[in-house]
Amino acid sequence: MRRSVLKFGGSSVSDFHKIKNIAEMLKRRVADGQQLIVVVSAMGKTTDELMANVNHLTTAPKEQELALLLTTGEQQTVSYLSMVLNDIGVKAKAMTGYQAGIKTVGHHLKSRIANIKPELFERSFQTNDVLVVAGFQGINDDDEITTLGRGGSDTTAVALAASNQIPCEIYTDVEGVYSTDPRIYKGAKRLEYVSFEEMMEMSALGAGVLETRSVEIAKNYNIPIYLGRTLSNKKGTWIMTRSELLEKKAVTGVALDKNMLHITVSHPLPDNHLLTALFNKLDKGSVNVDMISQIINIEGLQMSFTIKDSDLGQINGILDSLCQEFKALDYKINEEYVKISLIGSGMRDISGVASKAFITLIENDIPFYQTTTSEISISCVIDAEHGDEAVARLSEAFNI
């Protein structure tokens, strides 16, 4: 029996008409002899609506209660989809995260999947052809409901694919992976294949199609991911191991991350306790730090780093409390920066990518303030106002 995991995001299940169409598509797949695990998110704006309700009640909801509340969104979607499937003659069963045995560890709202028992699915497939699983959620060792944080439903899908050793198809409202955002640069091309590594850089760097974590899991378990538009006949993009990719271009894509904050911390003395305290607090608050640059010179300590803009509330609290401990501390949060990145599997083989990128930015009068590199990417922090132009100029320069 051929099996796959299929995942449909919130915008793909935003109304009952769409849910019915997805059910019909799944029915055809089952008629074709397949058994499916289908992961769905909360319908459309459900999560936002629940959050709006919370804001009527408290400004600081307890994380445990918030997770319990938000997970009702997916629980409703799986119920609806499974009802429709059964109604049209497909044997289907709806499962919440904990019913699917998704055990998590960590913060209630940013949990990580610890393990999944594939036996449970094996058993359920004996009497069902489609298992509809709530994305984004799990249960921890204290039997408390948790959520997986940003992009959590993708993580659920890929983790289920990994534990069952079957491929994963992720359906969303984009056609696949593009060399860069087509809304920013019209010349962007859809990629037929990308490597896990390239995709990870693209996600981490804000291409916004698929979260890094899920690609990481797929890479570790060597689970190919297909990324395509919901109910579209157009081809999407396969994400797979680099060794299976024939052509390795120096630069495959350009990504622009607008959802970031740039923080600069300075202190007149080179005090390492300060850095330890800062990173301790960031870790406790589950704030993910991206680019880090640190300098110690005669003016003392200076450090810049970037985080997601959704962590603004957290970082304000952290820096305030740090100022209590370190009186001479000075900091600046800049919301007007964006990060532009070049990604390519072939980059490690090809010299000159960095210099070509810098030259392109300089020739176009685009100043850059911080640079980091990985094996297959180069990222620069630039002014938000130059973001779109930088995407276009770099896409041209690298012919992507």
Added chain:
Amino acid sequence: MRRSVLKFGGSSVSDFHKIKNIAEMLKRRVADGQQLIVVVSAMGKTTDELMANVNHLTTAPKEQELALLLTTGEQQTVSYLSMVLNDIGVKAKAMTGYQAGIKTVGHHLKSRIANIKPELFERSFQTNDVLVVAGFQGINDDDEITTLGRGGSDTTAVALAASNQIPCEIYTDVEGVYSTDPRIYKGAKRLEYVSFEEMMEMSALGAGVLETRSVEIAKNYNIPIYLGRTLSNKKGTWIMTRSELLEKKAVTGVALDKNMLHITVSHPLPDNHLLTALFNKLDKGSVNVDMISQIINIEGLQMSFTIKDSDLGQINGILDSLCQEFKALDYKINEEYVKISLIGSGMRDISGVASKAFITLIENDIPFYQTTTSEISISCVIDAEHGDEAVARLSEAFNI
């Protein structure tokens, strides 16, 4: 530490303002040195809204999926209430039915509570003063979410009180238990005490304040129930064992049940297989039968019984399939009848209640079509149009 179970129904938590007021009330109780288990229903019309969504998708939702969907309503309420409690400094924890260890057996939508582990509450009370538990729901041995059916949140509350051996307070939108419905008969009096037995008859007979099942559990475990209006200072009604009640009136209350269907089944031959088949189907469909009268005479078999009007869809299906098996079967479903009942602990000691009731009905030109009696009640099926008048005339006749 004094502990109690408090239950708030859907209309008591229908908006965020009400939830906040309840939280403040609970805070005062905790400040007074109490620890509380608080059972809540879904907010206001949530369940109806979810059902309306289902109707967009299918006319015959699978029960398992429907239970999974409907339980999100209470899960949201417990999250909200617990958030507010924590926000105002009360240590509270929200729990779904399965997190509270409420194990059920039976149909997904009409499950019964099999057991509850009080140890779990003991442990949670070590770090919390209020445990907010989702009413109406549990989990079965296959780890499937179930609902307890009509009045399920009351059952949850009383069962939690019973397993923890603590009193139960049920808050609703009525002032307590009345001798009859004050909306029908202005002379109705609020009762300070009623016995479990009287309350069971009143519930079963449609007084609509508290479902029979919950009173039955309270009686079996001898858990006193207080019934009062949410956030009201007026005294409500205590429901307790008959032996503790001093005054035993012949008739304590008059109840009118409008939510019933009267079914008459007839067959030219006195075929007992027919009755066996019928009751088998009723049982499988979880249709509760109330009043039953059966006659076998020269015209064959004739039987009348009443069921809840919410089972109309079920009964139609059952009778149709029965007609396939028994071709000569004839049936009639009458929706224009209501049931009026007199209830009183003292009734078994006092003769003449029945005859006085019949005379009252006859003198007022109110025909009655079927009569049943229990140890502490007499019920008659009458025309719906005479319901209100019958309540008034019988209340006067028995001076209640």
